[in-house]
Amino acid sequence: MFDIKKITVLGAGAMGNGIAQVSAQAGYQVIMQDITEEALQRGMATIRKSLDKMASKGKIAPEKVEETLSRINTAVDLEEAAKDADLVIEAVPEILDLKIEIYKRLDVVCKPEAIFGSNTSTLPITVLGAATKRPQQVCGIHFMNPVPVMPGVELIKGRLTSDEVMEVAVNYVKSIGREACLAVDYAGFIxxxxxxxxxxxxxxxxxxxxxxxxxxxxxxxxxxxxxxxxxxxxxxxxxxxxxxxxxxxxxxxxxxxxxxxxxxxxxxxxxxxxxxxxxxxxxx
Ligand SMILES: NC(=O)c1ccc[n+]([C@@H]2O[C@H](COP(=O)([O-])OP(=O)(O)OC[C@H]3O[C@@H](n4cnc5c(N)ncnc54)[C@H](O)[C@@H]3O)[C@@H](O)[C@H]2O)c1
The missing domain is CATH 1.10.1040.10 (N-(1-d-carboxylethyl)-l-norvaline Dehydrogenase; domain 2)
Structure with a gap:
């Protein structure tokens, strides 16, 4: 089974920072990427606030706050952020052309075995996979808002996504303490x-x-x-x-x-x- 250690999250917005947070909480080494330093700082501040709130409510141990934050690095440059990733989770705005452009760039820069998961709410995964030469390694990993709170993650198998990659995705979802809901790849999923x-x-x-x-x-x-x-x-x-x-x-x-x-x-x-x-x- 492909072992995920390093995760790159593209986009530090409402969804991206939550995905970076729950991944780092589960022990993964995370790089959160966005196009501006300001967006990254906002994303990191949101994560800190969320972890502090969890600690103050006794949901996590106080020392977990800094420990989790120390596992998240940030980057503006996509290539630098993604080159060593085992799993890239894309959470950039819901614009098809923007996402396709990003998948083309990821395909060039990432390791051949790296898996790509899109957090898209509606866009068919098969279209995103077709922008790469590795459609068997592209799936949907659709988190719900707010990510640190919601227990379910919808996993979407594109037409060409392999069973092995879906198994890795299911295990990733389990490893962050969430439950996977499996959906077929037509617009909007379930x-x-x-x-x-x-x-x-x-x-x-x-x-x-x-x-x-x-x-x-x-x-x-x-x-x-x-x-x-x-x-x-x-x-x-x-x-x-x-x-x-x-x-x-x-x-x-x-x-x-x-x-x-x-x-x-x-x-x-x-x-x-x-x-x-x-x-x-x-x-x-
Ligand atoms: N907000 C929700 O409730 C929700 C729920 C489930 C899924 N989604 C999906 O998640 C994705 C992200 O949504 P969001 O609500 O987090 O959006 P958002 O606008 O809050 O955040 C998007 C982030 O992506 C950044 N970005 C823009 N272009 C980029 C690029 N080229 N490379 C890297 N980063 C870039 C922006 O600067 C911004 O910080 C969308 O596909 C959306 O459909 C959203």
Whole structure:
């Protein structure tokens, strides 16, 4: 079995810094890469804050904070960051052309046996694998937000991903104390596809005259959801939901077209919490 020791995480944003954190907590040597020093510093500060909070709640021993941080190095240069990696986890923005460009560069710079895992929410893994000469070593490793808290990781087998690489990915997920959920490689996989569809239907329900408060209350009290779909859209960002639906529509068909209300709210800048207004109002 291929032994993973060194992990490179591309992107130090909301997902990347969490992935770097949980990997370092499990004992891996991690390099977190981003395109600016500022992004890396922000990512490291978020990791420190998260570890401090865990220590103050008694979830980890206090000495684990510095120990974990000492296992994370940072780099701006992709080639320097990835050349020795056994596993590269890519968490750069959800832009297909950007991701393809990165996979082409990784393929040149990385060791032949290195495995690539994408944290993409919706983009088919087979497309990313096709940008490399090692599609058998490219899979989806889809973490959930917030990474240090969520217990499940969706693992996606591209059309050409080998069984051996999936086994390595399952073992990596186990080694960081998470549970792998196996998904087939069509746009949106399991989690994003179901959530995007439900969220889109919630937009249609609002268009038909239902109040967001009632939709959310119904799903919390009658379906045992921890958060209602309208509040969830406000949290994730309505633009992100629309973008995800666009990928599903392109890949799977017109039934995934974003609801007119969703498109209209995005055009109006009502993106949810990040703009102070979505289905609900927020104090900025
Ligand atoms: N935010 C979520 O809830 C969530 C959940 C699951 C999956 N995802 C997926 O994770 C990926 C990252 O999302 P995010 O929310 O962390 O985004 P983000 O915008 O918070 O972070 C992305 C980071 O990537 C950096 N970046 C941009 N171009 C880069 C490049 N060429 N090389 C290296 N770094 C680069 C940015 O500077 C930024 O720090 C996306 O594919 C997204 O779909 C997001």
């Amino acid at each position: 989690v994003s596809r179901l959530l995007d569809v439900v969220q889109n239907e919630a937009c249609k329900l609002v268009m038909e005259g239902n109040a967001p408060e009632e939709i959310d209350k119904a799903m919390k009290l009658c379906a045992n959801w921890p958060i209602g779909p309208c509040a969830l859209m406000d949290l994730v960002g309505l633009d992100i939901v629309e973008h995800g639906l666009g990928t599903l529509e392109n890949d799977l068909g017109p039934e995934y077209k974003a609801a007119p209300l969703l498109r209209q709210m995005v055009r109006a800048g009502e993106l949810g919490r990040k703009t102070g207004r979505g289905f609900y109002e927020y104090n900025k």
